[in-house]
Structures are given as C-alpha cells and as structure tokens.
Amino acid sequence: MIVKPSFNKSILQTCLQVTSPRKELIIASLGCLIGTTLLLLALQLYQDAQSYLKENEGPKNYFTINKKVEGVALVNLGKKEESFSKEELDNIRNLDGVKRIGGFTRNQFPLTLYIWPTGKIGLGAAAKTDLFFESIPDEFLDFIPEEWDWEENSSLIPIMVPKFYLDLWNFGLAPSRVEYPSLSNEAATGMPIEVFIGKNREATLDGRFVAFSKRINSVLVPESFLTWANKRFGQPDSGDFYFLWKEGAIDGPPHSREQILEMKNEPGFASWEVSPLNNPADRSPISSITRILDKEIQPSRIILEVVDSPSPALLQFIKDQGYELNREFPKQDLIKKVLIGLFIGVIGIGTLLSLLSIATFASSYRLVIAKSAEHARNLLLLGFSNQQISQVFFASFTRLFFVILILTLVVGLSGKSIIIERAREIGITINELVSPNTIFFLVLYAIVYLFINKRVIDRSIHDLL
Amino acid sequence: MLIELQNLIPEPIPQKIVEASKVWGTNLRFETNSNILVSAQSGMGKSTLLHIIYGLRKDYSGKLLIDENNIRKHSYQEWENLRKQSISMVFQDLRLFQHLTARQNLQLIPEVNASSPSIEEMTAQLGVENCLDQSVFTLSHGQRQRIAIIRALRKPFRLLLLDEPFSHLDEENQKYASRLIQEVIKANNAGLILSSLGSSPALSFDQQISL
Numbered sequence: 001m002i003v004k005p006s007f008n009k010s011i012l013q014t015c016l017q018v019t020s021p022r023k024e025l026i027i028a029s030l031g032c033l034i035g036t037t038l039l040l041l042a043l044q045l046y047q048d049a050q051s052y053l054k055e056n057e058g059p060k061n062y063f064t065i066n067k068k069v070e071g072v073a074l075v076n077l078g079k080k081e082e083s084f085s086k087e088e089l090d091n092i093r094n095l096d097g098v099k100r101i102g103g104f105t106r107n108q109f110p111l112t113l114y115i116w117p118t119g120k121i122g123l124g125a126a127a128k129t130d131l132f133f134e135s136i137p138d139e140f141l142d143f144i145p146e147e148w149d150w151e152e153n154s155s156l157i158p159i160m161v162p163k164f165y166l167d168l169w170n171f172g173l174a175p176s177r178v179e180y181p182s183l184s185n186e187a188a189t190g191m192p193i194e195v196f197i198g199k200n201r202e203a204t205l206d207g208r209f210v211a212f213s214k215r216i217n218s219v220l221v222p223e224s225f226l227t228w229a230n231k232r233f234g235q236p237d238s239g240d241f242y243f244l245w246k247e248g249a250i251d252g253p254p255h256s257r258e259q260i261l262e263m264k265n266e267p268g269f270a271s272w273e274v275s276p277l278n279n280p281a282d283r284s285p286i287s288s289i290t291r292i293l294d295k296e297i298q299p300s301r302i303i304l305e306v307v308d309s310p311s312p313a314l315l316q317f318i319k320d321q322g323y324e325l326n327r328e329f330p331k332q333d334l335i336k337k338v339l340i341g342l343f344i345g346v347i348g349i350g351t352l353l354s355l356l357s358i359a360t361f362a363s364s365y366r367l368v369i370a371k372s373a374e375h376a377r378n379l380l381l382l383g384f385s386n387q388q389i390s391q392v393f394f395a396s397f398t399r400l401f402f403v404i405l406i407l408t409l410v411v412g413l414s415g416k417s418i419i420i421e422r423a424r425e426i427g428i429t430i431n432e433l434v435s436p437n438t439i440f441f442l443v444l445y446a447i448v449y450l451f452i453n454k455r456v457i458d459r460s461i462h463d464l465l
Numbered sequence: 466m467l468i469e470l471q472n473l474i475p476e477p478i479p480q481k482i483v484e485a486s487k488v489w490g491t492n493l494r495f496e497t498n499s500n501i502l503v504s505a506q507s508g509m510g511k512s513t514l515l516h517i518i519y520g521l522r523k524d525y526s527g528k529l530l531i532d533e534n535n536i537r538k539h540s541y542q543e544w545e546n547l548r549k550q551s552i553s554m555v556f557q558d559l560r561l562f563q564h565l566t567a568r569q570n571l572q573l574i575p576e577v578n579a580s581s582p583s584i585e586e587m588t589a590q591l592g593v594e595n596c597l598d599q600s601v602f603t604l605s606h607g608q609r610q611r612i613a614i615i616r617a618l619r620k621p622f623r624l625l626l627l628d629e630p631f632s633h634l635d636e637e638n639q640k641y642a643s644r645l646i647q648e649v650i651k652a653n654n655a656g657l658i659l660s661s662l663g664s665s666p667a668l669s670f671d672q673q674i675s676l
Contacts, residue, residue: 011573015562378560381521383549383575383620386541462541465521 015379016392018372021364028360029404035353036408036445041415042346044438048430049339062140062215063310064104065092065323066301083300088321092304097311102140103299104218105226107133108234112201114194117180121192125179133159135223136216140303145211150225157195157207160220166212185212197233216303217326242289243280245273250280260289358449361397362456369393369460377464390461394454401453405446466551466624466656468495468518472527475513482509488676490527500650500657500668505676511660512557514676515626518658519554520544549575553622555630559613563602567593567612570601571619578621580652582645587615590645592638607633614642618649625650627659631666643667 067084084092084103093101113131118124138144147158166188174180183191193207213220241254246268254277263269272286306314310325318325369376376389413433420430470493474483483489488503489510495501505511516522517529520536529536531547539547561570571584581587588594591611596604601612610633617625625646631639643666650657659666665673 008572011565011569014569015565015573375562378562379573380545381519381548381554381556381560382573382616383545385545385549385575388575 012379012384012388013392015375016372016389018368018375020396021367021371024360024364024367025400028357028364029400031353031357031360032401032404032449033407033411035350035355035357036404037412037415038346038350039354039445040350040408040412040438040442042343042350043441044412044416044434045419046339046343046347047435047437048432049343052428052430053336061306061310062303063306064217064301064303064326065318066326068322068324084302089302092302092317095314095317097307097314099305099307100139101305102137102303104301104303105135105223105230105299107226108230109197110199112196113207114196116192116194117183117187119187119190119192121194126194127173127180131219133221133226133229134218134301135221135226136218136303137223140216140305141220142213142215143211147208147210148222150222150228152228155206157205157221157225158210159193159207160211160213160216161209162217163212163214188212197229203233241277242274243277245275245283247271257289260286354445354449358452361453365393365397365453365457366460368396369457369464373464376461380461380465386458386461390454390457393457393461397453397457398450401446401450405442467497467530467532468624468658469493469530469533470527471530473517473529474526475510475517475522476524476526478510478513486510486676487674488514493674495656495658495672498654498656499671501659502665502668502670502673503658503660503676504663504665504673505660507662509676511676512628515554515628515658515660518624519552519626520547550621552624552626553617553620554626555610555613555617555628557628557632559609561601561609561613561616564600566598566600567604567608568597570612571597571616574616574620576621577619578649578653581619581649584615584619587618587645588612591615591641605633607635607638610634611638611642614646618646622653623655625655625657627657629660629662632662640667 089101089103092098111131111133112128114121114126114128116123116126138148141148141160145158145160147156148160150157166183166185169180169188170182174182181187189209189211191209193209195205195207197203197205241256242260244251244255244260260274269286273283274286274289275281275283310318315325379389380386416433420433423430470488470491472490472492473488474490478489486509487493503511503514513522517525518531518536520539523537562573565573567588568584571588582590584597585594588597588611591614593608593611593615596608596612601609604612610630614627614630617627627646631642634642646657647668657668659668659670
C-alpha cells in the first residue's frame with residue numbers, strides 16, 4: 001500500500017475555526033500585557049539604577065575614621081596622638097573588605113573667609129568666618145568638578161563644601177538675617193570669596209564654591225593647592241617650639257623642632273627633656289619630639305572605601321582601636337534599600353499579573369478547544385495526531401502572544417524613554433534603552449509562557465478521546 | 466488483521482443478551498483479510514463491537530486481540546498510528562464536518578492511500594460527483610453516507626469497519642457502493658467488518674455472525 005500525506009493545513013485550520021471566547025482572551029491579553037510590561041520595566045530600571053549608583057555615588061561605601069579626641073589631649077604634646085602611624089594605616093588598609101584608604105591633609109595656617117552673597121566684593125554684607133581647608137586624593141571625591149584644577153598663580157581657589165552647608169545657609173542663616181539672601185546652586189557657585197591667609201592676613205586669594213559634595217563632610221580644596229599653601233604659609237605654632245632642658249635646667253631660648261632634631265648627634269641627647277612654651281614646668285623626654293617628627297606627616301583623619309557595608313570585623317577593629325567612625329552620608333544605603341523594595345514590589349505585582357494571565361490564557365484556550373471539541377474529536381478519530389491538532393490552537397495562541405510581546409516592548413520602551421527624559425531633567429543620565437540581561441529574561445519568559453500554554457493545549461486535546 | 470475475541474463482554478449490556486449472543490462472552494476469531502458481516506437488531510451491541518475494535522470504548526471485560534496484541538495495552542500513540550494507517554471506519558453517525566464542503570471532507574485525512582481511486586472517480590461511481598463543492602450541511606443523509614464511505618476508502622487501511630453504512634441507500638446505490646468497497650479492499654489486501662440491521666448487502670462475506 002503506497003501512502004502519501006494528504007493533510008492539508010489550511011483545511012485543518014478551517015475545520016477547527018470556531019468563534020473564540022473574545023472576552024476571556026481580551027482579559028488574558030491585557031493581563032499579560034500589563035504584567036509583562038511591569039516585569040520588563042522593573043527589571044530594566046533596576047539594572048539602570050544599579051549601574052547608575054555604581055557609576056556615581058552607587059554602592060561604593062565611604063566612611064571616615066579618626067582617633068578619639070580627648071579634651072586634655074588637645075593641649076600641646078597631646079596633639080600628636082591624633083595622627084595615624086604608618087603601621088596603623090597598613091593595618092587598616094589590609095583589613096577585610098577595605099578597598100582603599102586616603103588621608104585628609106589639613107591647612108597649617110590660619111584661614112579667614114569673606115563670602116559675598118551679593119555676588120560682588122564690597123557690595124552688601126559679607127559672611128565672615130574662620131575656617132579650615134582639607135584635601136583628599138581626587139579619586140575619593142563623588143565627582144570631580146570641571147574647575148577642580150589648581151596651579152601656582154591660578155587666580156581662583158576652587159572650594160567644595162557639603163551640600164548641607166548650602167541647606168544650612170538657606171534654611172538657617174538666610175531666613176534669620178535680612179542681609180543674607182537665599183541662594184540657589186547657581187547663585188552659590190557665583191559668590192566671590194576672599195580667602196585671607198595667615199594670622200596677620202599675609203596673603204589674600206580669591207576663591208569660589210565650584211561644587212557641593214554629597215559624600216565628603218568637609219571643606220575641600222584641591223590637593224595641589226593645599227600642598228603648595230602649607231609649604232608657603234605653614235608656620236610652626238606654639239606646639240612646634242619647645243624649651244630645651246639639659247641636666248635639669250632650661251637651655252637658652254625656645255628651640256624649634258627642626259633645631260632640636262639637628263642636635264641629635266650631640267652627646268647626652270637622649271637624656272635631654274623638653275617642655276611646651278605655655279607650660280615650661282611640664283617636662284617630657286626628648287624622645288616624645290623625635291617620635292612626633294616621624295609621624296607628623298601622617299594624616300589624622302582618613303577616608304575608607306569598603307566593598308559593601310562595613311563588616312562586623314571591621315567595626316569591631318575600629319572599636320577595639322578606639323577610633324571614631326563617621327559614616328559619610330549613609331543616605332545612599334537608604335536610597336538603595338528603598339529602590340530595592342520598590343522594585344521587588346513592582347516585580348511582585350508584575351509576576352502576579354503574569355501568572356494570572358497565564359491561568360486566564362489556559363482557561364481561555366480550554367474554552368476554545370471545548371468549543372471545537374466535536375471537530376477535534378472527529379479529527380482524532382480520522383487518525384490525526386494530537387500534535388497536529390494542538391498545533392493549530394498553539395499557532396493561534398503564539399500569534400496572539402507575539403503581538404502582546406511586541407506591544408509590551410512598545411509600551412515598555414515608551415515608558416523607559418519618558419523616564420530617561422525625566423531623569424535627564426534632574427541631571428541623571430541613563431544610557432541604554434534595553435540591556436542584554438532584560439532581553440535574555442524576556443526570551444526565557446516567552447519560552448516558559450509558551451511552554452505552559454502548549455502543555456495546557458496538548459492536555460485538553462488529549463482528554464478529548 | 467487477525468481479530469480475536471476472548472470472553473468479551475461489554476459492561477452495560479444486559480445478561481439476557483449476552484446469554485443469547487454468539488459473540489459476547491465467547492471465543493471468536495475473525496481471520497486476516499476476511500469479510501465479516503455482523504447482523505443484529507438494534508441495541509444488541511453492533512456499534513459497541515466496532516467501537517471496541519477502533520479503541521473508542523474500554524468498558525468491557527474479557528480480551529480483544531488484534532494481531533495477537535491485547536488492545537487494552539495499546540498506548541495513546543499506538544492507537545493514533547492504528548487509526549492513521551491500519552484501520553478505517555465509517556461511523557453510524559458518519560462524523561463528517563458539516564461546515565466544510567464534501568471535497569474538503571474528502572481531503573481532510575492525515576494520509577491518503579495512493580492506490581485508492583481518485584476523489585473524482587469514486588464520487589462518479591457512487592453518483593455524488595455533483596455534490597463535491599456543496600457544504601455537507603446541505604446534502605441528504607444518503608449523499609452524506611456515500612461521502613463518508615469514500616472518505617474511509619481514501620485512507621490507508623488493513624481493516625475496514627463499516628457501521629450500518631447503507632442504512633439510507635437504495636438498492637441500486639448499495640450495489641455501487643458495495644462494488645467500490647470490494648474493489649478497494651481487494652486492492653488494499655484488507656479485511657472488512659460490516660454491521661447491518663439484518664439485510665445482507667451485495668458483498669461476498671467469508672463469515673456471517675448474528676449477534
């Protein structure tokens with residue numbers, strides 16, 4: 001017996017074509033559209049937020065530590081205890097979870113600032129304040145402002161202060177003083193600042209706020225400026241001059257640290273003593289000076305970048321060493337937590353809607369098959385296979401599903417474009433429209449969705465005979 | 466195809482009928498390639514027997530073997546293959562697709578037996594060639610019966626099951642149909658089981674059983 005396949009697909013389709021349950025299919029399609037769009041957007045935006053946070057203030061975790069400042073230790077020689085020794089820095093650097101550390105450099109000269117909120121020097125009232133400058137290596141800044149360059153003979157010192165200084169001005173100082181106007185970011189960066197250096201104002205330089213840091217809780221200037229200024233204007237204060245005691249008696253006028261150190265090789269040096277200028281009777285061994293000298297260049301405050309949140313081991317170490325920890329703007333963590341919560345919520349709703357739509361599709365297609373059950377059964381009796389018949393229903397489902405997927409992409413991407421536009425308005429740049437991860441997820445999702453419905457259709461046909 | 470019945474009793478059938486029957490509850494063989502006529506009055510289980518052979522009913526006790534295989538053990542897949550390639554059947558209620566034309570009905574089979582005559586030849590032999598492009602819905606029962614017979618003959622088969630196929634055909638048409646059936650069965654080298662209410666169609670039978 002010679003057999004040839006006769007089976008004509010279009011007749012098979014015509015045979016099985018019946019009016020579909022429109023209402024159920026529309027509900028299922030809408031559910032699928034909304035659910036999939038939510039899932040897609042949530043996933044994509046989560047990745048966008050992650051990469052944005054990573055590129056900007058992101059998951060980097062910063063905090064500063066310093067040694068505890070005791071009241072009495074502030075006097076004279078006690079000051080030396082503030083700084084970290086080389087070994088201590090190495091210990092911290094090698095701690096688990098620490099990515100890198102950087103030291104704060106401080107100004108070694110008196111500093112007074114006149115800030116002119118009117119935008120013109122000599123016009124209106126200036127806010128006058130004694131202040132300090134600090135600098136850290138550029139890589140620890142949350143961003144490097146355009147004007148963050150300083151070279152010798154530059155006319156302007158770029159200054160970066162915490163954003164909340166501006167808030168303090170606007171919500172604290174300005175409302176209480178008629179002569180101080182409220183300042184926008186732009187107005188604040190436009191204010192001329194006179195920087196007076198030295199006790200007797202030996203030098204006057206011009207400065208300007210160039211940016212507001214959200215990370216570093218300090219008044220920052222470029223490292224290059226501070227290094228130069230410390231060299232040029234840095235002067236030993238009373239802490240750097242000592243009475244020198246030889247064999248129980250004061251030896252001549254006060255000596256500077258350098259002068260004392262130069263006498264290192266003289267006989268009996270180790271037995272000499274020193275005392276501070278304002279308290280000549282408070283003698284201490286000469287070794288206290290030489291020790292300070294070794295450590296003097298070390299910073300007293302350091303900034304740490306850790307891999308994630310500080311580990312319990314790290315916190316314990318800091319506690320054991322008696323350091324003080326100052327978390328720099330832990331707000332980032334909060335934002336991250338809120339974002340994650342939000343995305344989990346949206347993903348949850350999207351998943352729920354998708355599951356419901358799968359269930360609705362399943363029952364809709366059971367209904368479609370039930371409506372053409374008589375024809376499908378007769379086809380099975382004629383010898384058509386389960387596969388051949390379910391294929392007809394599955395093809396119609398697949399067509400519908402792909403239309404929904406395309407609509408999902410259109411709706412999702414339009415949503416994304418709007419979000420990108422909005423984000424740009426507030427200064428956040430989101431690069432890509434869809435990430436490969438999202439595409440991968442969508443493909444996987446489509447496969448699972450199709451697979452589940454294929455099974456439902458197969459089973460429904462199978463149960464006909 | 467060799468069909469063997471071993472103490473086969475369909476479940477809902479009354480005990481009285483079983484006792485009187487020469488088929489139910491007995492051991493019976495339908496030899497390969499033989500033509501069998503099963504005749505009985507209505508309600509004796511003619512259709513039931515054909516349905517059991519075609520795998521549509523499983524509510525029976527005893528055994529039915531096809532080519533020495535117990536059909537109760539056939540898988541879904543095996544039944545699919547049997548219906549597609551080995552057994553062809555004309556149902557009492559024909560099971561045509563009323564919303565399709567006669568021609569579409571004849572075309573809508575999974576596989577065609579290439580040695581069977583063409584649609585045109587067969588419809589011409591049975592006098593329904595003019596109905597081909599009409600919707601089955603508009604045909605008379607006699608015309609539908611002939612279309613259903615042609616459809617069954619177009620499929621490949623080694624066993625043909627006909628359940629009261631001539632109930633609405635006049636003698637003349639029965640004769641034409643019988644001739645065509647005989648011809649195709651011979652060409653296919655196949656067997657036939659035909660059920661009838663009593664009258665004997667113009668076919669030669671190797672075995673005649675009254676249920």
